[in-house]
Amino acid sequence: MKLNSTTLGTIILLVIFGGIAASASMGFWQTEGGEHQNRAHGGEAGDGSHTTVTLRGIVNGYDLSGLSLTTGENQSLYIQLGPSHYNQSIGFAPQVGEGVTVTGFIDHDGLFSAMTVILNSTGVTHSFRDAGGHPLWPGGNGNGGHP
Amino acid sequence: MKQTNRRPSRKRGIWMRKVLQVFFFALIALISVNHTLVQNGGGWDFLASASLHALCPFGGVETTYQLLTAGTFLHKIRASSVILLSLVFILAFLFGPVFCGWICPLGSIQEWYGKLGRKWLGSKRYNHFIPAKLDSILRYARYGVLAWVLYATAASATLVFQEYDPYFALFHFWTGEAATTALLILLTILLMSLLVERPWCKYACPFGALLGLTNLFRVFTIRRRAETCRPGHACATLCPMNIPVSQRTVVRDHQCISCLECTSEACCPIRETVVFSAGGAE
Numbered sequence: 421m422k423l424n425s426t427t428l429g430t431i432i433l434l435v436i437f438g439g440i441a442a443s444a445s446m447g448f449w450q451t452e453g454g455e456h457q458n459r460a461h462g463g464e465a466g467d468g469s470h471t472t473v474t475l476r477g478i479v480n481g482y483d484l485s486g487l488s489l490t491t492g493e494n495q496s497l498y499i500q501l502g503p504s505h506y507n508q509s510i511g512f513a514p515q516v517g518e519g520v521t522v523t524g525f526i527d528h529d530g531l532f533s534a535m536t537v538i539l540n541s542t543g544v545t546h547s548f549r550d551a552g553g554h555p556l557w558p559g560g561n562g563n564g565g566h567p
Numbered sequence: 568m569k570q571t572n573r574r575p576s577r578k579r580g581i582w583m584r585k586v587l588q589v590f591f592f593a594l595i596a597l598i599s600v601n602h603t604l605v606q607n608g609g610g611w612d613f614l615a616s617a618s619l620h621a622l623c624p625f626g627g628v629e630t631t632y633q634l635l636t637a638g639t640f641l642h643k644i645r646a647s648s649v650i651l652l653s654l655v656f657i658l659a660f661l662f663g664p665v666f667c668g669w670i671c672p673l674g675s676i677q678e679w680y681g682k683l684g685r686k687w688l689g690s691k692r693y694n695h696f697i698p699a700k701l702d703s704i705l706r707y708a709r710y711g712v713l714a715w716v717l718y719a720t721a722a723s724a725t726l727v728f729q730e731y732d733p734y735f736a737l738f739h740f741w742t743g744e745a746a747t748t749a750l751l752i753l754l755t756i757l758l759m760s761l762l763v764e765r766p767w768c769k770y771a772c773p774f775g776a777l778l779g780l781t782n783l784f785r786v787f788t789i790r791r792r793a794e795t796c797r798p799g800h801a802c803a804t805l806c807p808m809n810i811p812v813s814q815r816t817v818v819r820d821h822q823c824i825s826c827l828e829c830t831s832e833a834c835c836p837i838r839e840t841v842v843f844s845a846g847g848a849e
């Protein structure tokens with residue numbers, strides 16, 4: 421059984437574009453984690469009316485672009501920081517087990533984006549976004565959400 | 568009048584593939600730009616929640632371990648990644664890694680740069696710079712990259728690969744979110760594409776490595792009829808992945824991307840000699 425390129429292309433277009441369209445219409449573009457975070461902290465993803473939230477927690481992971489935290493309510497949260505080069509350039513290097521205070525907001529992706537992180541042991545404040553939620557790293561202007 | 572099996576002189580490539588490559592590149596670029604605009608308070612609302620991560624089937628691979636062990640997705644990964652991964656695999660089981668040859672925007676941009684290189688160096692020199700022995704060894708490097716990505720992602724429960732991912736860099740270079748390493752890798756790939764076609768796909772792409780395995784048992788495959796094949800070997804010279812099609816009767820090479828260029832009129836002048844088909848003797 422032979423297949424020509426036009427038929428193959430049509431099948432590919434229908435399957436992949438159909439999959440993308442169906443995923444969008446059924447809400448599968450939304451993060452499960454993001455929805456969870458929204459429910460936990462009262463933010464509303466995607467409506468441009470985010471509220472600033474401050475929370476305390478213990479670092480249980482740092483992947484150079486984000487922090488995994490365990491909050492006082494024993495909830496696990498991922499905190500989006502900046503790109504790794506920026507985080508390193510400001511000397512941000514938290515240790516696992518360290519206590520931190522994070523101020524931020526839920527962005528349009530449903531992720532918690534940090535504006536500032538205070539390392540409780542030293543009291544040093546690290547800034548990632550300004551009061552308007554805009555990233556502080558070069559080239560990142562306008563990349564933040566709108567708290 | 569003597570009947571000939573030669574194709575008409577007007578040479579045609581696989582136009583449908585070129586159309587789809589442009590379509591998917593534009594779609595992903597549009598969604599990425601819109602994502603930035605939405606975060607600025609603009610953009611189109613109906614695409615508001617879409618990000619590159621939501622549309623990347625490789626995200627489905629990266630989150631597999633966490634999905635199986637904890638029942639959750641890695642941060643930034645959506646259910647849509649897993650759905651797209653399933654669809655890409657279904658297509659691959661049937662037709663081979665068509666995602667690489669027909670959809671992947673990173674593959675497309677390498678190919679477009681490659682056209683400049685081919686024009687500059689000529690078809691015989693372009694894509695034949697790396698010594699054959701070294702090339703055949705390097706082609707297994709992508710399995711090492713795949714193993715590292717799977718291990719590091721499972722161990723850290725984060726998207727470790729994003730820091731190195733040229734695909735992410737390609738659609739985020741204007742946001743400041745792309746890591747310097749990823750941007751340098753992207754730049755290197757684009758420069759290398761002027762000498763070698765699809766260098767990332769051949770030597771480093773972890774998703775290509777995974778999809779390439781389906782070449783071993785896919786239903787539809789490239790077949791060459793030796794009895795009508797004439798010397799010339801344009802199918803081997805023009806293959807973007809340097810597969811010696813003219814030496815095979817059935818192509819089951821792990822690097823085939825199902826681009827079907829070897830079956831085109833531009834490549835083989837004799838009808839029904841290199842075809843894409845299922846069934847028959849191997």
